Amino acid sequence: VQLVESGGGLVQAGGSLRLSCEYSGRTFSTYEMGWFRQAPGKEREFVARVNWSGGTTYYADSVKGRFTISRDNAKNTVSLQMDSMKPEDTAVYYCAAARSLHYSGTASATDFGSWGQGTQVTVSS
Numbered sequence: 001v002q003l004v005e006s007g008g009g010l011v012q013a014g015g016s017l018r019l020s021c022e023y024s025g026r027t028f029s030t031y032e033m034g035w036f037r038q039a040p041g042k043e044r045e046f047v048a049r050v051n052w053s054g055g056t057t058y059y060a061d062s063v064k065g066r067f068t069i070s071r072d073n074a075k076n077t078v079s080l081q082m083d084s085m086k087p088e089d090t091a092v093y094y095c096a097a098a099r100s101l102h103y104s105g106t107a108s109a110t111d112f113g114s115w116g117q118g119t120q121v122t123v124s125s
Contacts (some may be wrong), residue, residue, distance in 0.1 A: 001025040001114040003095045008119030011085055015123075019080040021095030021116055029053075032098045033071055033078040034107055037091035037121075044094070046106045048080060058105055063089075087125045092118040 002024040011017050019035070034049035048059045048069040057069050068081040078095060096112035 001031075001097055003097060003114055003116035005093065005095045005116045005119040008093060008121045010122045010124065013085060013087055013123055013125050015085055016081070016083045017085065017121060018082070019093055019095075019119060019121070021078045021080075023076040023078070023097065028076040029073040030099075032101050033069075034096045034098065034112055035069060035078075035080045036094045036096060036109055036112075037089075038094070038118075039088075039091040042091075044109050046109070047093070049101070049107050050078065052100070058107070060106060082121070085123045087123045089121060089123050091121060093121050094118045 004022045007019040029052055032051055035047040036044050037047050038044040046060050047063055048067055050057045050069045050071050054071045066084045071078040095116040097114040098112040101107060101111055
């Protein structure tokens with residue numbers, strides 16, 4: 001499994017960015033996909049996750065109502081649409097893949113076995 005993120009960059013507060021993650025490997029549709037982020041000096045934190053079909057999503061409280069995760073199983077991609085961005089959204093964002101997670105709500109990074117290299121997102125005030 002290989003994951004490659006793209007779409008990071010610099011945006012002003014209140015603006016939008018769209019991150020994409022391309023999956024290489026077989027059976028993308030069997031994996032649960034997630035986005036995490038890590039700010040300097042902080043631990044990696046959960047942002048959002050989507051189940052195999054795209055029908056079930058979960059978000060961290062800090063991004064709920066502003067970020068939207070989606071997937072396209074035909075294209076082997078997962079995206080994170082980020083709107084109304086805040087300076088505290090500044091971080092390196094990582095795409096991750098996991099076998100089925102048998103719990104709802106926020107996810108633990110330790111449950112995801114495959115990771116992308118990360119993409120920097122910077123929100124200026």
